[in-house]
Amino acid sequence: MTTVAERSESSILPYITATGPFSDPDYEPGQEVLDFLHTSRILVIGAGGLGCEILKDLALSGFKSIDVIDMDTIDVSNLNRQFLFRRHDVGASKAETAANFVMARVAGVTINAHCCRIQDMTHAYYRQFTLVVCGLDSIEARRWMNATLCQIVTDNSADPLALIPLIDGGTEGFKGSARVILPGVSACYECSLDTLGVRTVYPVCTIANTPRLPEHCVEWASVLEWPRHWGDVKFDADDPLAVDWMYATALTRAKQFNINGVTRSLTLGVVKNIIPAIALTNAVVAAACCSEAFKLVTGCTASLENFMMYSGDDSIFTYTFKYERKENCAVCGYDSKTFTAQRWWTLQDFVDHIAEQNEVQMKQPSLATARKNLYLRKPEALEKATRPNLSKKLCDLVEDGTEEVAITDPQLPISVRCKIVFAGSDERAEFVDV
Numbered sequence: 001m002t003t004v005a006e007r008s009e010s011s012i013l014p015y016i017t018a019t020g021p022f023s024d025p026d027y028e029p030g031q032e033v034l035d036f037l038h039t040s041r042i043l044v045i046g047a048g049g050l051g052c053e054i055l056k057d058l059a060l061s062g063f064k065s066i067d068v069i070d071m072d073t074i075d076v077s078n079l080n081r082q083f084l085f086r087r088h089d090v091g092a093s094k095a096e097t098a099a100n101f102v103m104a105r106v107a108g109v110t111i112n113a114h115c116c117r118i119q120d121m122t123h124a125y126y127r128q129f130t131l132v133v134c135g136l137d138s139i140e141a142r143r144w145m146n147a148t149l150c151q152i153v154t155d156n157s158a159d160p161l162a163l164i165p166l167i168d169g170g171t172e173g174f175k176g177s178a179r180v181i182l183p184g185v186s187a188c189y190e191c192s193l194d195t196l197g198v199r200t201v202y203p204v205c206t207i208a209n210t211p212r213l214p215e216h217c218v219e220w221a222s223v224l225e226w227p228r229h230w231g232d233v234k235f236d237a238d239d240p241l242a243v244d245w246m247y248a249t250a251l252t253r254a255k256q257f258n259i260n261g262v263t264r265s266l267t268l269g270v271v272k273n274i275i276p277a278i279a280l281t282n283a284v285v286a287a288a289c290c291s292e293a294f295k296l297v298t299g300c301t302a303s304l305e306n307f308m309m310y311s312g313d314d315s316i317f318t319y320t321f322k323y324e325r326k327e328n329c330a331v332c333g334y335d336s337k338t339f340t341a342q343r344w345w346t347l348q349d350f351v352d353h354i355a356e357q358n359e360v361q362m363k364q365p366s367l368a369t370a371r372k373n374l375y376l377r378k379p380e381a382l383e384k385a386t387r388p389n390l391s392k393k394l395c396d397l398v399e400d401g402t403e404e405v406a407i408t409d410p411q412l413p414i415s416v417r418c419k420i421v422f423a424g425s426d427e428r429a430e431f432v433d434v
């Protein structure tokens, strides 16, 4: 009897013992490639729906040294698709449970599990890896990982080993994507941030007074009624009783206004801003990510250049295209961005404007120029000191078109540099009812 490890090894050998039509001209198949595959250290971020698939695929593709980071513990609702977990694992660390399962199944594979946040690890830790595969459901975590790997390249420009490729998988219902990022070389995650939508925000006045959509009723229950009833108690979407309350409250509102369509799953979707996870999409995307990992490490054939989009909700459809690097990317670019502001805007108006920009996507922006702090959220003393600036006119604080403003957010290791060009009149136009 052959073992799982032996069978998977024999299945990859044809790719690393001979060249193929798309192999790099410099590709030299043989034992060295196999050795490199075995000794390369791969870091997997996330051990959820995508992460379970990625760990399994990597272990069955000849990778023997893997680390996995996930701060979450296993919830009963994960069991339908996070197939490395069993009912008796509920409450245990996802990273540790997934690692133990794969190691028990595939002999010779070592997986180091870390139940922590990616922000807890140092640059020195990340530098140990040949490449990083992300299976995350959070844009912030992806931005953080992308910025960190780009920073490592910048800090060690003379060292080619500092270039650690990032393979990023993402799924949303029946849709998914896989991309290959060579930090400092190809378009990074931040370069294409403007292609991601910002979460729909419904105006509070609509929610409070003129609801038209089932989503408005859920937002009413969540934004207005929850704090009124429960005070500071945070809504927990994993608590069935809390979800029941939210659903019932939204439903009552919907009946008052004759609005159809409020369901429990819509309620959850709106409050958590989630779309149901589909196990099949995770499998497709993880397979694409891991075949890219295999190709990048062995060099046996050409890599994805550089984005694959998969759509399973309208038949099955996939295509690939190349994201271009942006000169004014906050992470890998050199130029600053330019924003246009109205002359009558206060700093607060500009802060609100920034929050709506797809290419920035910072929830808690702090702003400073080389000369002064415009508005800082932290520490408290500086927040207090800079708060009066929010009501001042922006054009009195910043030089038109020349002065660089740095925008930062405590969640991200990124500074967005921008220049502000002023337009329009000094006074806000008055709207007259006719």
Ligand SMILES: [Zn+2]
Pocket (backbone or CB within 6 Å): 187, 188, 189, 190, 191, 192, 325, 326, 329, 330, 331, 332, 333
């Ligand atoms: Zn970039």
